[in-house]
Amino acid sequence: MAKEASATMTLETVRDSLSAQEDTIIYSLIDRVNYPLNSKTYDQSASLIPGFAGSLVEYVVKETEAVHAKCGRYESPTEHPFFPENIPASVVPVHEYPKILHPVASSININKRIWDIYFNKLLPLIAAPGDDGNYASTAASDLKCLQALSRRIHYGKFVAEIKFTDSPQDYEPLVRVQFQDSDALMNLLTFKKVEEMVKRRVEKKAAVFGQRVGLDDSKPDQKPKIDPAIVSRLYDEWVMPLTKLVEVEYLLRRLD
Ligand SMILES: C=C(O[C@@H]1C=C(C(=O)O)C=C[C@H]1O)C(=O)O
Numbered sequence: 001m002a003k004e005a006s007a008t009m010t011l012e013t014v015r016d017s018l019s020a021q022e023d024t025i026i027y028s029l030i031d032r033v034n035y036p037l038n039s040k041t042y043d044q045s046a047s048l049i050p051g052f053a054g055s056l057v058e059y060v061v062k063e064t065e066a067v068h069a070k071c072g073r074y075e076s077p078t079e080h081p082f083f084p085e086n087i088p089a090s091v092v093p094v095h096e097y098p099k100i101l102h103p104v105a106s107s108i109n110i111n112k113r114i115w116d117i118y119f120n121k122l123l124p125l126i127a128a129p130g131d132d133g134n135y136a137s138t139a140a141s142d143l144k145c146l147q148a149l150s151r152r153i154h155y156g157k158f159v160a161e162i163k164f165t166d167s168p169q170d171y172e173p174l175v176r177v178q179f180q181d182s183d184a185l186m187n188l189l190t191f192k193k194v195e196e197m198v199k200r201r202v203e204k205k206a207a208v209f210g211q212r213v214g215l216d217d218s219k220p221d222q223k224p225k226i227d228p229a230i231v232s233r234l235y236d237e238w239v240m241p242l243t244k245l246v247e248v249e250y251l252l253r254r255l256d
Pocket residue numbers: 015018159189190191192194195198239240241243244
C-alpha cells in the first residue's frame with residue numbers, strides 16, 4: 001500500500017465513505033421513483049433508437065460511459081463501467097490516484113450482476129406501474145442509481161485491502177494459493193453488528209430523505225417517497241452480500 005494512502009485510509013474512514021455513499025444511493029432511488037416503471041425503456045425489441053439493437057437504457061448507458069471514459073472516469077479505482085467491452089481510451093491527462101489496491105483490483109467488475117439485480121429485482125419493487133413516456137429521463141435516472149450502487153459495492157476492494165493490511169496474520173493463511181478458503185474469508189471479514197447497524201441506518205435515512213415536506217402542518221403524515229423497509233432489504237439481500245463478494249474476490253488474489 002502506498003505510504004500516503006495507508007496513512008489516511010483506515011477502516012473507520014472507509015466506513016464513513018460507505019455511509020456517505022448511502023446518501024447518494026437513497027437520493028438516486030428517490031429520483032427514480034418520480035417516474036413510473038416505463039417498461040419501454042427496457043424493452044429489447046422496442047427499437048426506439050434506429051440502428052441500435054438493444055433497449056433504450058442500454059443505449060443511454062453505453063453512450064454515456066463512452067463519453068465519461070474519454071474524460072478519464074474509469075481511470076479512477078472507484079469507478080467501474082457496465083459495458084467495459086465498449087470503453088474508449090481516456091484522452092485527458094492521467095491523474096495519479098494513490099496506489100492503495102493490489103493491481104488485480106482492476107480485473108474485478110461484477111456490474112453484470114448489479115445490472116441484473118437492479119432491473120429484475122429492485123426496480124419492480126420500487127417503481128409504480130405505468131408509462132409517462134419519459135424514457136430518456138428514466139434511463140438517465142437508472143444510470144445514476146446503477147453507478148451509485150456499483151461504486152458502493154466495488155468499494156469492497158478498499159474494505160478488503162484495509163482489513164488485510166490491518167491483520168495480515170489472520171488473512172494471509174486463508175489467501176495462500178494452496179489453502180484458499182472463501183468461506184473462512186467470508187466469515188473473517190463479516191461483522192454482523194456493523195451490518196445490522198447499516199440496515200437500521202439506511203432505513204432511517206430513507207424515512208428522513210423521502211419525507212414529503214409541505215407547509216401545512218395540519219395535513220396528516222404522508223407515506224415517504226420510497227419505502228424505508230425496501231431500502232433496508234436492498235442492503236440486506238443485495239448491497240452488503242455483493243460488497244462482501246467483491247471483498248472475497250479481491251482477497252483471493254491479494255497475494256498474486
Ligand atoms: C464493509 C464492511 O465489511 C462487511 C460488509 C459490510 C457492508 O457491506 O456494509 C458491513 C460489515 C461487514 O460484514 C465493514 O466491515 O465495514
